[in-house]
Amino acid sequence: MKYESSRGKYHSVTAAEAIKMGISPDGGLFVPESIPHLDDKQLTAMASSSYQEKAFHIIRQFLSDFSDDEIKSCINGAYNQKSFDNERIAPLVKLDTGVYIQELWHGPTAAFKDMALQMLPHLLTISAHKTGEKAEIVILVATSGDTGKAALEGFKDVEGTKIIVFYPDEGVSEIQKRQMLTQEGNNVYVAAVSGNFDDAQNGVKRIFANEEFAARLLQNGQKLSSANSINWGRLLPQIVYYVAAYLDLKAAGIVEEAQSVNIVVPTGNFGNILAAYYASRMGIPIKRLICASNANNILTDFIHSGIYDRQRKFEKTISPSMDILISSNLERLLFEVTGHNASRVAAWMEDLKDRGRYEVDAVTRDAVQDIFWADFCSDEETLTAIRQTWREHSYLLDTHTAVAVNVYQKYRSETGDNTISIIASTASPFKFANSVAQAVLEPELLQGKDEFELMNLLSQYTGIAIPVGLKELDRREIRHHSVCSQQGMEEMVMSFLQLV
Numbered sequence: 139m140k141y142e143s144s145r146g147k148y149h150s151v152t153a154a155e156a157i158k159m160g161i162s163p164d165g166g167l168f169v170p171e172s173i174p175h176l177d178d179k180q181l182t183a184m185a186s187s188s189y190q191e192k193a194f195h196i197i198r199q200f201l202s203d204f205s206d207d208e209i210k211s212c213i214n215g216a217y218n219q220k221s222f223d224n225e226r227i228a229p230l231v232k233l234d235t236g237v238y239i240q241e242l243w244h245g246p247t248a249a250f251k252d253m254a255l256q257m258l259p260h261l262l263t264i265s266a267h268k269t270g271e272k273a274e275i276v277i278l279v280a281t282s283g284d285t286g287k288a289a290l291e292g293f294k295d296v297e298g299t300k301i302i303v304f305y306p307d308e309g310v311s312e313i314q315k316r317q318m319l320t321q322e323g324n325n326v327y328v329a330a331v332s333g334n335f336d337d338a339q340n341g342v343k344r345i346f347a348n349e350e351f352a353a354r355l356l357q358n359g360q361k362l363s364s365a366n367s368i369n370w371g372r373l374l375p376q377i378v379y380y381v382a383a384y385l386d387l388k389a390a391g392i393v394e395e396a397q398s399v400n401i402v403v404p405t406g407n408f409g410n411i412l413a414a415y416y417a418s419r420m421g422i423p424i425k426r427l428i429c430a431s432n433a434n435n436i437l438t439d440f441i442h443s444g445i446y447d448r449q450r451k452f453e454k455t456i457s458p459s460m461d462i463l464i465s466s467n468l469e470r471l472l473f474e475v476t477g478h479n480a481s482r483v484a485a486w487m488e489d490l491k492d493r494g495r496y497e498v499d500a501v502t503r504d505a506v507q508d509i510f511w512a513d514f515c516s517d518e519e520t521l522t523a524i525r526q527t528w529r530e531h532s533y534l535l536d537t538h539t540a541v542a543v544n545v546y547q548k549y550r551s552e553t554g555d556n557t558i559s560i561i562a563s564t565a566s567p568f569k570f571a572n573s574v575a576q577a578v579l580e581p582e583l584l585q586g587k588d589e590f591e592l593m594n595l596l597s598q599y600t601g602i603a604i605p606v607g608l609k610e611l612d613r614r615e616i617r618h619h620s621v622c623s624q625q626g627m628e629e630m631v632m633s634f635l636q637l638v
């Protein structure tokens with residue numbers, strides 16, 4: 139299986155090369171040349187297997203240049219009792235009749251990013267070895283809160299790598315920030331960027347595109363790669379959990395052979411929902427992919443109109459990981475629905491860069507609408523969804539999953555569709571203790587308490603244990619203090635790498 143660039147100006151590469159490079163030098167994203175199909179026989183055989191076995195069957199279809207033993211070592215290194223606090227790895231919980239929550243946050247950093255970032259370091263190390271790479275790999279990450287910590291945790295002290303994370307100074311929750319600032323490890327660097335997530339992500343993409351910078355790094359024996367979902371090695375492990383969710387429902391007799399389900403995903407950079415799209419292309423019967431946005435509703439508008447227009451106000455919300463106006467992975471979807479038309483995709487991306495907008499043709503828009511449905515949710519609605527879900531189902535949502543629950547309710551009432559639905563739950567509610575406490579606790583209990591005290595209070599009130607990775611965060615030593623502007627990101631990388 140080879141991988142091609144979504145902008146068509148770079149030659150096809152192996153999976154190992156795609157993972158090692160992270161992003162294509164022409165600015166495009168690596169995409170598999172074809173999507174393997176799982177037939178009914180294979181799906182039936184997989185239904186009763188463990189999460190790790192399912193992961194093996196899916197991942198090996200895409201990594202034809204990896205041996206079975208290499209793939210197994212990546213899976214066992216990622217999904218084990220040491221890293222995950224639930225042996226089912228991504229358990230499904232029934233919320234209501236026909237509605238299931240898939241909890242994707244049982245990894246070390248309490249967010250769905252662990253599902254991929256516990257594996258990526260293993261994939262990347264093997265990829266570097268397979269491609270005869272001698273250079274040290276420097277991972278650059280832009281984060282709106284969750285990816286950063288998960289990437290730091292995954293790559294800390296991994297031989298042959300360094301990791302640098304940029305987060306928007308005022309754009310993450312207090313707990314997300316503290317998770318990153320207290321990160322230990324000899325190869326980890328963290329810097330706040332004054333600006334929003336798009337500024338940080340654009341800054342990282344600009345560094346990737348700077349050939350002079352790459353040459354300077356190479357002289358120092360180093361090469362760049364990415365741990366964001368622009369890297370194929372990030373997306374691939376995410377396909378697994380959607381296939382697993384469907385097969386779990388099948389194994390439990392909740393869905394029958396070939397019965398369709400809906401998947402609801404709180405969406406920011408479009409990687410998570412794109413993984414569900416790939417699962418559907420692999421043969422998982424999915425009726426609708428429901429794309430749930432917060433007030434940064436650019437994807438809702440795009441899915442409705444075919445116009446992607448980032449010339450709008452960047453909203454700061456209580457679901458900060460989704461505060462994004464440039465959703466990188468939409469590019470991969472456009473590449474797929476246009477039948478791999480790289481020149482058209484490249485032209486749209488050029489328009490986005492130069493004019494801040496692009497408009498797809500009606501055939502492309504209709505192809506997107508064939509499977510995607512979209513809406514968005516305000517902060518007030520997010521809090522209401524948390525409060526109601528707690529009162530009615532004794533289930534505590536985080537602010538991002540609450541966006542998905544609200545949008546799913548809108549979908550149900552607008553379409554009347556009762557298809558069994560899986561809602562991707564992307565983070566532990568304790569990561570956003572401030573807002574979650576505001577939704578479920580009496581106002582007088584909140585007064586004068588910081589986010590860490592609220593986390594403890596929330597745990598006492600709900601009887602739900604705080605995930606180990608979040609406990610006593612406020613007592614850990616703050617190890618990272620760097621701050622820079624978007625323009626100063628390159629210099630910051632240089633200084634971290636001691637090149638200045």
Ligand SMILES: N[C@@H](CCOP(=O)(O)O)C(=O)O
Pocket residue numbers: 280281282283284285286365366367368406407409410459460466
């Ligand atoms: N929501 C993300 C933003 C980056 O997305 P990614 O999927 O490309 O890593 C975050 O939490 O950082």
